[in-house]
Amino acid sequence: MQRRISLIPQPQQLTAADGDLDLSLLSAIAAAPELNPLAWLLSDALGRGTGLRLPVVQSTAKDPVEGRVLRLSLAGDRPEDFTTAAEAYRLDVTPSGVDLTAAHPAGIARGIATLRQLLPADALREAPAADPVVPLVRITDEPRLRWRGVMLDVVRHFQPKDFVLKMIDRAWLHRLNVVHLHLTDDQGWRFEVPSRPKLTEIGSWRAETKVGHARDEPAGYEPTPHGGFFSVSDLREIASYARERHIMIVPEVNLPGHARAVLAAYPELGAGQNKPVCPTFGVFEEVLEPTQAALDFALEAYTAIAEVFDGPFIHIGGDEVPMTQWESSPIARELMEREGMEDVRGVQAWFTRAFCEHLATMGKRVIGWDEILDGGAPAEAAVQVWRTQAYVEKALEAGHEVLVSPQTHVYFDHYESEDPSEPLRIHGLTPIEKVAAWDPAPAGVDESRILGAQCQLWSEYLPNPRDVEYAAFPRLAVFAEVAWTNVDVREADPVLDRLGVHLERLHAMGIGYRPLEGPKPWQQGGTGRYRRFDFQFTEPEVE
Structure with a gap:
């Protein structure tokens, strides 16, 4: 049975394997020069939520960094900005490291967002509160809409x-x-x-x-x-x-x-x-x-x-x-x-x-x-x-x-x-x-x-x-x-079935979200200026 990994949005293709990767076993974030700003954003995020301080080192096709690293790389013909192809990415987490590849830096940015959700929810906090562990997985993804x-x-x-x-x-x-x-x-x-x-x-x-x-x-x-x-x-x-x-x-x-x-x-x-x-x-x-x-x-x-x-x-x-x-x-x-x-x-x-x-x-x-x-x-x-x-x-x-x-x-x-x-x-x-x-x-x-x-x-x-x-x-x-x-992907794994895990992420981030069962007492309208006020609402017709 495929291991269940709960992400929102659900990637278009996801294949999970048994086991996890401890990112603290990696030596660096190896990034193409154009991706250095994103690499440092990822390094900072990991440092805040897990305490892991991965340095960023330069890596190119001619001079790649060897060893177990978290690699950010650009491959293929560069698509135009503001296209779904510009945001496509492939993310591979294996025992030997992490490879995040895209044809455009925007795709790397989307892949980093997915990688952050693969971490424990508490890794989204502003101070170290979780181990930097992610599941072994292969993701191939591209947005439906621009x-x-x-x-x-x-x-x-x-x-x-x-x-x-x-x-x-x-x-x-x-x-x-x-x-x-x-x-x-x-x-x-x-x-x-x-x-x-x-x-x-x-x-x-x-x-x-x-x-x-x-x-x-x-x-x-x-x-x-x-x-x-x-x-x-x-x-x-x-x-x-x-x-x-x-x-x-x-x-x-x-x-x-x-x-x-x-x-x-x-x-x-x-x-x-x-x-x-x-x-x-x-x-x-x-x-x-x-x-x-x-x-x-x-x-x-x-x-x-x-x-x-x-x-x-x-x-x-x-x-x-x-x-x-x-x-x-x-x-x-x-x-x-x-x-x-x-x-x-x-x-x-x-x-x-x-x-x-x-x-x-x-x-x-x-x-x-x-x-x-x-x-x-x-x-x-x-x-x-x-x-x-x-x-x-x-x-x-x-x-x-x-x-x-x-x-x-x-x-x-x-x-x-x-x-x-x-x-x-x-x-x-x-x-x-x-x-x-x-x-x-x-x-x-x-x-x-x-x-x-x-x-x-x-x-x-x-x-x-x-x-x-x-x-x-x-x-x-x-x-x-x-x-x-x-x-078809949404229908195969409905998003409402994955919300429970995602609410843990929202809580870790300090977001005052609405619980699925209804507002907490301090979120309710009460009887004062925030009390509920209903009136008949009619949807407009097309002229």
């Missing part, structure tokens, strides 16, 4: 830089390759643009915050200022930290809607409503006016963020843009007449085209929420579908590549169960079983045009890292398998 991401909303409630770095590490351990940062919205502006100081002086904080659910009107407001932002140096640190782990950061600057924080700082860019940063949650009428000044501001912000993050994608948002202000705006009417627009939705399309054209000059590609389809979007823009999976077909028919993120399955700010003690969520019900059964690219869909899949952690009702962890885990782990592992 983009496997998690979105962290740092706007509705600011999440500090150290927590962002932790989430990058957790994405890495689960073989995700994208962390999407939602950086701007009505409730705050969260990054520094040196030429626009009012964005952080005024737009980065709000005077009060809604208590309880936004629909629970009697609950009132907490009159405590809330805010925060990332300096340019903070952003560069986040970018570097992710780059070392071959994680792509996708920054989102959400325009032309969700603009209350922008307009609090620079009211002249809107219709002059002169309202403060929004203290509650929902969709608001204030949008950028389609003026050259507003467009110049947006392009300035996109330039600032694109200069920091070197990944190929910039997220422009574009969701939930009300047309009310533009319908009564003489400026919008003049634009529509000049451009021959038949529908006011063309105003958003005007912004979208300008964003795409500008970012293309910087070598960037735009991605936006599925509302950018309304009124038309350039064919090169990728579309992130969030409303329902039916919008996937609409985006594909319009010629776009699609990132699949339906709120019905991967919005982890929805309730985890029907338990009345669950803490406050926006609405919906997304139990872990629903995530496990989901297929982001079902039969009949052209999988070659599916960029990938992503789960979301909107933070209206996740005020601090502890709350984000409870909402994310273990659902994020199950999502990671859905995005990485082929359906």
Whole structure:
């Protein structure tokens, strides 16, 4: 009988043998020069969790290191970046050592994540707590989807830089390759643009915050200022930290809607409503006016963020843009007449085209929420579908590549169960079983045009890292398998059967996950501001 090894995500091919390898018997981590940064990350991780200090030595095909080593090597023709082939790897653990081979450094990064899960769970702690022992195994692996991401909303409630770095590490351990940062919205502006100081002086904080659910009107407001932002140096640190782990950061600057924080700082860019940063949650009428000044501001912000993050994608948002202000705006009417627009939705399309054209000059590609389809979007823009999976077909028919993120399955700010003690969520019900059964690219869909899949952690009702962890885990782990592992492999060894072991890893890492049997007493909503609030939620229809 094959030995059972519990990994999440499950590799595509895994063959276990009897016995273990004690890594302390190895002399070094032998790495190709290009892999030195990853080799040192692995050495540091082993040192923290097991106390084993393996030196890193250079090894090449012409001058290989002999003896029992943990070898990281590149072999074969190098594939293009951001392809499944770039993340493929082979991991062999034998009595004579460990060989981790890939054609691209990203594949080595994914293999290191798998190797860390082969260690005892306590090896994931921050101080030595486990022996450096791994089972003998051969793994051949490659992701199913190119983009496997998690979105962290740092706007509705600011999440500090150290927590962002932790989430990058957790994405890495689960073989995700994208962390999407939602950086701007009505409730705050969260990054520094040196030429626009009012964005952080005024737009980065709000005077009060809604208590309880936004629909629970009697609950009132907490009159405590809330805010925060990332300096340019903070952003560069986040970018570097992710780059070392071959994680792509996708920054989102959400325009032309969700603009209350922008307009609090620079009211002249809107219709002059002169309202403060929004203290509650929902969709608001204030949008950028389609003026050259507003467009110049947006392009300035996109330039600032694109200069920091070197990944190929910039997220422009574009969701939930009300047309009310533009319908009564003489400026919008003049634009529509000049451009021959038949529908006011063309105003958003005007912004979208300008964003795409500008970012293309910087070598960037735009991605936006599925509302950018309304009124038309350039064919090169990728579309992130969030409303329902039916919008996937609409985006594909319009010629776009699609990132699949339906709120019905991967919005982890929805309730985890029907338990009345669950803490406050926006609405919906997304139990872990629903995530496990989901297929982001079902039969009949052209999988070659599916960029990938992503789960979301909107933070209206996740005020601090502890709350984000409870909402994310273990659902994020199950999502990671859905995005990485082929359906036949998932069905042969269901992920829910492997969660027990994986929860030990989450516990060792200090993650405040939701237990499978329900929330601990200190995780429950109680009867105060975090109490459960339900209302009838109807899924949107495709227009």
